[in-house]
Amino acid sequence: MPRPQFYLHIGHGKTGTSAIQSAFAIAQENLLSHQIEYPIPLIEREKASQFAITSGNWKHNPKESLAEELFRLSEEKANNNSILLSSESLFWHLDSLFEEELHRVKDLNLHILLAVRDIEEMLSSEYQQRVKRHGEKRPFEQFLRSRHFISSHHKKASDVLSLLKQHEIKTTIINYSKHKNEITELIFEAIQAPDAYPRDAMHGVVVNRSMSQKELSILTLVNSLFYTRFPWISARLSDALVKQLPTVQSQKCRLSEGSQLKLYEVNHDYIENINASLDPKDHLYDQSTMITGDAPIDRSIIQQIRKEEQLSIDVISSTLLTAIQSESAHNHLSNTTVDRLIKLSQAADTDPETRVELLELAVANRPQGQRLVKLLEQAKAAFNHQEQSGIYFGQTGDQIK
Secondary structure, three states, X not given: OOOOEEEEEOOOOOOOHHHHHHHHHHOHHHHHHOOEEOOOOHHHHHHHHOOOOOOOOOOOOOOOOHHHHHHHHHHHOOOOOEEEEEOXXXXXXXXXXXXXXXXXXXXXXXXXXXXXXXXXXXXXXXXXXXHHHXXXXXXXXXHHHHOOOOOHHHHHHXXXXXXXXXXXOEEEEEEOOOOHHHHHHHHXXXXXXXXXXXXXXXXXXXXXXXXXXXXXXXXXXXXXXXOOOOOOHHHHHHXXXXXXXXXXXXXXXXXXXXXXXXXXXXXXXXXXXXXXXXXXXXXOOXXXXXXXXXXXXXXXXXXXHHHHHHHHHHHHHHHHHHHHHHHHHHOOOOHHHHXXXXXXXXXXXXXXXXXXXXXXXXXXXXXXXXXXXXXXXXXXXXXXXXXXXXXEEOOOOOEEO
């Protein structure tokens, strides 16, 4: 019996992988009608079908190489159906295939599905993930300097594409930055199952959106104040934002002109090699095509951003207060945590009602602090004045009635 076709969707990260994996899970039965198996445990399938973030249907097994696993799966099959595996981890482990005897690898009927992304978008998204999940509190440019402006994803993608080309492995590569809205459909076309795409279920779906600039600035502040004591805090806040405000427009992190140029110079060879595998109309931005400066923004868009910023602040405030109050109910807050609550209450982005609630929590944990009590009284007076006058001063300084 001939070996089955293996479709390996390898990401990479931050290229719509979560949405693609949700579509695979929803379309599992339709894919099977196209003789494509998407093996996944029922509980994981249900989670992905409800647009929860999952890791796909493949996990690295340190006791078995990727090649060994693929050979085992092909030998266990009792039919000629193709097998579809999807995981961002495959991106980092794919080169292990070529540590095997090459004639064996060529016996595997492989089709690699790889999505790439413009470098500024990619590193902005990667930085945001560090803020959301790993307590990152440094500004974006400092984060880039710490890694010498090297994009690990572009470096790895360049290496992987060179190996795939060298060993004549069939590959579909898509520029996510050019095809965000149809990336999932393009993947279904690549596996020759366009009719299996669950169009109705996927309509308007946003899975694991990125942060806006305002959300990111608040999360980095929260990380600097609370992450050491509460390492779950940024994940709790970002999950609440994504779940409660899924349609808020994300924004790319800003770079100075000098840092932007440095970024493209350092990664020039990687981008050039990736572009060699892409259609010219789908090339990633490079030094000659990068966009400098900020494009003018329509006033209506600015107004929408301001509305979304206030919604985000409300979600962060309520989630943060609930989380810390719950923690306080079980454990008396430390002096350090109380100090950080006070500092957060005085931040320019903190609205009057949240300022009062933060200071109330601080006073509850430090009732003897006379200056703190006075701060709370002032905050309450300011909030009462706002309530009576019906005026709110937003974070941009504009008066909103």
